[in-house]
Amino acid sequence: MSRKVPPLNPLRVFECVARQGSFTRAAAELFVSQSAVSRQIATLEEYLGVKLFIREQGGVFLTDAGEAYQQEIGPAFSAIASATERLQTTTLTSPLRIQVYTTFAAKWLIKRLNRFNQDHPEIPVRISTSVAPINFSKSNADAAIQLCDRNSQGEKGEHLFDDIIEPVCSPNLIRDDAPLEKPEDILKYPLLQSHYRKTDFGDWLRFMGSRFNNENEITEFPSSLLAYQGAIDNLGIAMGQTRMLQDEFKSGILVRPFEKPLTRSLAYFLIYPEGQLISPKMRIFREWLIKEIEEDVL
Structure with a gap:
């Protein structure tokens, strides 16, 4: 009854x-x-x-x-x-848990988090890192920031910014006898690449109308973060994600010899668990994140 x-x-x-x-x-x-x-x-x-x-x-x-x-x-x-x-x-x-890539966390997100903490001390943020695609059924993350194809991810995630790449190096690396004038001139130097971004040099050279010599000396690192540090320490030329390296460009420890960035079909997306309502704290973080991106002048 x-x-x-x-x-x-x-x-x-x-x-x-x-x-x-x-x-x-x-x-x-x-x-x-x-x-x-x-x-x-x-x-x-x-x-x-x-x-x-x-x-x-x-x-x-x-x-x-x-x-x-x-x-x-x-x-x-x-x-x-x-x-x-x-x-x-x-x-x-309760803590807001965000899963991101290590390089994104270290080179973009963490340096801005203090501003979020000052504005919203009531929302503690916990960052975890992984390169594997997020599986919300096995994770306690509230959201993830991942690099995805724009065409396949558009309906499932919220676009943050595109993956823009170009060669970067220490200004002290460039030798007088090997100036960086043409795209293929990067092949005169050791190349530094991330294990997870093995196509970057070939993609950029093809974008510039040049061919990639697979026999060139390449040093592979477990992450882009280590490849960038190698470039700073004069080990060679890395293919940098322009959005991640603004501080290094401003300080002069890294330079963009060509200033010819390639915008790829990949982009960073904010991804939520499918079928779940976005929590109030997640909405606050999302609004802050979008504001930071809009104010991040390249």
Whole structure:
């Protein structure tokens, strides 16, 4: 047998009027007109078949039936309000977990996180790193930032910025007898590449109308982060992700010998668990992230 529950909106209005002792104050709390409050009370009284309020010149007063009803449902509404507040507080203040690539975390995200922490100290952020595609069924991450193909990921993730690459090196690396004038001149130097980005040099050279010599000396590193450090330390030329190296360009420890960036079909996306609502804390982080990207002038 189903429970007999009155219409919930009129019931909420009744609780508010009974607590406030006034149709006017209840209307202000509920952000509705006083006439709307009156209609909701009339609806509830009609449903119950009981008069709940006496309207007199001095104000509005609960009837005996209304007083008894309020004593029973008032604690229920109070419990609902308390439970809702606790849930929202717990949801907002629990750590926000984001999975990203190590290079993205080290060269872009972490240096900006202090600004988020200052603006939102109530939302602790936990960063984990992985190059594997996110599997939310096996991860406790709230979201991930991953490099994906724009054509295949567009409907499942939120585009942050494109993968833009070009050769980078220390200004001290370039020799007078081997100037970097033509794209193929990079082949006169050792090349530094990430294990996970093995096609970057070939892609860029083809973009520039040159051929890639696979016999050229290539030093492979476990990550782009180490390849960039190798370039800083004069080990050779790396294929840099322009967006990740703005500080190095500004300080002069890395240079862009050609300033001919290639925008690839890949891009960084913010990805959420499929089929789940985005939490309030995730919305706050997302808005901050987009703002940082918009203000990140190349």
